[in-house]
Amino acid sequence: MKHRSRHIIAAVAVTAAAALTLAGCSGGGSSTAFESTTPSDLSGTVSFWHFFSDREAKVIQSVVDDFEKKYPKIKVQVHSGQDDEKLRKAIATGSKVDVGLSYSTDIVGNFCSTGAFRSLNKVIARDKIDMSQFSPTVKSYTEFEGNRCSMPMLADVYGLYYNKDLLSAAGFSAPPKTLSELESMAQKLTTYNPDGSIKTLGFNPTMGWYENAAAHYGPAAGAEWLKADGTSAISSSPGWTELINWQKAFVDKIGWDKLNTFTSGLGQEFSADNAFQKGKVAMNMDGEYRTAFIDDQAKGLHYGTAPFPTADNHTDLYGGGYMTGNIIGISKGSKNPELAWALLKYLTTDTGAVVKLANGLKNVPTTNDALNSPDLQVSDQYKTFLDVAANKNVSTTPASPLGAGYQQSFQDWWNKYQSEGGDVQAGLKSVDKQINDALALVSGP
DSSP states (O other), X not given: OOOSGGGHHHHTOOOHXXXXXXXXXXXXXXXXXXXXXXXXXOOEEEEEEOOOOHHXXXXXXXXXXXXXXXXXXXXXXXXXXXXXXHHHHHHHTTOSOSEEEESOGGGHHHHHHHTSBOOOHHXXXXXXXXGGGSXXXXXXXXOBTTBOOOEEEEXXXXXXXXXXXXXXXXXXXXXXXXXXXXXXXXXXXXXXXXXXXXXXXXXXXXXXXXXOOHHHHGXXXXXXXXXXXXXXXXXXXXXXXXXXXXXXHHHHHHOHHHHHHHHHTSXXXXXXXXXXXXXXXXEEEEETTHHXXXXXXXXXXXXXEEXXXXXXXXXXXXXXXXXXXXXXXXXXXXXXHHHHHHHHHXXXXXXXXXXXXXXXXXXXXXXXXXXXXXXXXXXXXXXXXXXXHHXXXXXXXXXXXXXXXXXXXXXXXXXXXXXXXXXXXXXXXXXXXXXXXXXXXXXXX
């Protein structure tokens, strides 16, 4: 099951070649422009592509049903289960896509710069949409170089999940706040079988497992991705070196082979056999959406949530974390832009719709009114993520014409380094070069 922004590395990294291909496509030819004034009567059919499936797709459909009741002359054709790669290809080949919902903020730079998603600047101004209802972080990942080609539709915020029963049995009454505390607690929480193999893991430091991604770890050490000119800052940002050294040492203490053997036998992330839900892992990085999966698949789990620990010399950052979200835009080739805008506007700015989506999907609402709505259902575990989203130290990944390509390059290197080792600084400089070469290919001379 593909799910939101957390799978950007695996599924949505837009390479330089793909970016150039998309830039050159017509998106289905010339399309109808927005009207100069807000239409008073709308009717027709609009196509809506999104990535949700199963239980979550039903939540989306219920809100689409509400939209159709409000606008009885508009019929929405819903295409569920369409991941970002399918969406990109559909737009590039001129398929009938009016509204597209992506689980990756990282396509914004590519989609805005190539025009795959049309600019919303004028229609936002025309309809007097109050953009101050969105936080600065949310606004930053829905536009690129002043061009807002998308709107936020709920957010994902990452933190630490911990099994209260396992922590209590090991003598811990509170979750860790620093990476060194996380590591020491994890070692005490890890148990072994008679043959020396892992039985229960305190915390899995393996990169690439579940939500262990560079993007999600970066805020713990204030690590920076890009310089002001858009080129790579990875080798020059000390936060990355700190995180890499901590993670590699953690892996080595447990043993790469032991970790690899243990994780290979764990359940899939979005199945009922999720390792945290099954008590196989005592602490885990995950997003707010996990609270909904636990409610559905592991009702008896006694767990808590907290901000993710920070590097020991960055304790001032505690309380923040990584934030990203679903973005929704109108295809360049849409022949029904006003109908598409009506749907997009409803899904992203109507308080009732945003709250209903948040309650059903357990994502973080992206408007102030929805966040403060008395109808928003907030458990103690879910509230952690609302607090992280509101914290001054919350951060996200910057938009780039490469899409998630710059993250892919770094993630690939880190995934290899954790098992093989090597010269960290030389490796990071090689990542810088790969990213900058790809950027030059996309941006041109």
